[in-house]
Amino acid sequence: MSIVATEQNQSAIDRLSKQFDDLVGSKSDGQESSWIQSRRQAMQAFIQAGFPKKRSESYKYTPVSKWIEKHSHFANEAPSSLFAQSGPLPPLSAPDSKGKSGDSQSAGNRATKAASTSWKSKSGVEIHTQDGHISGSVVGNVPTGLTVCSLKEASLKHPQLFSAYLSKAVVLDRDPFAALATAFAEDGLFIHASESVVTDEVISIHHDGLRSESFVQPRVLIVAEKGASIQVVEHFPHLNAGRTFENRVAEIFVAAEARIDHVLMVERAEEALFVNSLFVYQGEKSYFRTNTITLGGGLVRHNLNFLPNAEECETHLHGLYVAKGYAHVDNHTLVDHAKPNCFSNEMFKGIVTDQATGVFNGKVLVRQDAQKTNAYQSSKCIVLDRGARTYAKPELEIYADDVKCSHGATTGELDEDAIFYLRARGISKDAAKMLLLEAFARDVVDLIAAEGVRNYLYDRLHHLLSVTK
């Protein structure tokens, strides 16, 4: 079976390679932009690495080849439709779409969104995307000094900024998916806060347009210049779009004394394959916080890479996942401390039930120069069902001798004594479990700054966990 999978993966790689050539030309004409050049490099890196093999250490617990096979229709998509601009799109030829082709004749084939799967922010800046690219206009008052536009627009209007940052944080050999997304992304999102721009207005990105059975590889670039401070919330709501494959790469730059508060919420459908590669680069005395929340999706893999590459950086890395049904959620993190006097705190929490799987792999690397590093990591997982699985692999690699580092990983069931205590007060068994699970999960949500997002997540968690049992 694995041989078949490998062959299929190889043919997928060949098809992708051909698609890439069709897109950008098989050979450089010597006049190419740096963007195209970096895409070529990325494609080379991808072809060399291929999709992660079954024996690949960093995908040991995540059967990605099985999913690639399941989603193999993706590589059949014609490039023209693959990377089409926003707006209604023609139906696609999906070879085994389980007789769903009838639907695909309908207007634009834009996925429908279930009610109550989004939140409304009172103010702030709002963006919607279609297949990962900005659709419609930016809503709300964009503060002076803040730029929100497509990457293409940025490359034309702000060429210096654009070339100063694009592809500077992504590490191509870190993960083949990141390389693939870097190669294919024709467009994406650009958010830039100029020096000393401080705003409390939340920049909300609603990734709520996705064609059925589509394969999209969008790209995100977020920059906060010196002393700037912004909040960015990205939401991937549940969509009835079948076997979608989203492979995105995001680069975030937090310059000296700047601050970025980032939230990412994934609630995609159970057939969706979702890979998110994040690269965060920090300057001196900067602050970065991310909350990576996964409440839906079939196979979700987060590659979260942090490079606090200057002194006195503060990095907070929080995550929460609830995996149900046959879902597989994998958080793969790397905090690479290269400079002294930095602080990082990592906390992941998971609830896994039914036949679902939760994976946490967290590496903290403290390089020789990074004296006086304080790095903390914790991973806690609650397993509610015998059929559910979890894997936790914390890794500390320390080359400096004057540091404070700790990690802890726990996996267990709900505390029976706590359930009994609640029941002894008249609370039913189900309500008691619910109360404990919500308390466990809220811990992470409480750390999100935007109140509207917090409340939205409390509601979603309540709903998700009450149908859990």
Add this chain to the structure above:
Amino acid sequence: MLEIQNLHVSIEEDGTEILKGLNLKVGKGEVHAIMGPNGSGKSTLASVLAGKDGYEITAGSVIFDGADLLEMEADLRAREGLFLAFQYPIELPGVSMANFLKQAVTSVREHQGKETLSAGDLLKLMKEKAALVHLDPSLKSRSVNEGFSGGEKKRNEIFQLAMLDPKFAILDETDSGLDIDALRIVADGVNSLRSPSRSFLVITHYQRLLDYIVPDFVHVLMNGRIVMTGGKELALELEEKGYDWIKDETALLA
């Protein structure tokens, strides 16, 4: 109110028999104390009455207010008006006292056909009952028992007792770990909750608590059975002589 007959209980895991034919009858409004040496089965009795898992009832019956207590799930027992003040109250990080009490009070009152309290009335009740055991009303926003001192935890148990207004309350070594001032506060709280319609079963290791919560009856539990019953003066006698003389006496009887 509560009638235990010939109760035999083993630990499910290894089959060790802890209670070996225990008989006890507690009338309405009465306060009974159960004393006994370590390992005599006091806490097992409290746990079994409250419905904790992990025990096997091999024989006997417990009738609570006319109903078969052992047939009820733990939460139903609480809703029917049985309350256990835990020897070791559990910390529930992330579960606020306010939310916890709201759910507990609501489910108990609903079951008993009482009207649901409004948020305002519930807060008022919390304030009033917290004052009984000198708890700071700001505790409502704290997580249940998390970061509470030993004394606060015990006072919190009595506070919950007051909130849930049970017919029958079991205090499992509520005095353990308390200094004399905290003991007095807890005892005053309990005394203020004594009423002709509420019975208490006070489980304790030492006589000290009974100076403050004066019982109607004192029972001595040894080796899984009530071996002696008397009035409040029995507690004093035990304090003075220890448990050995009872061991000798009951050995003679046997």
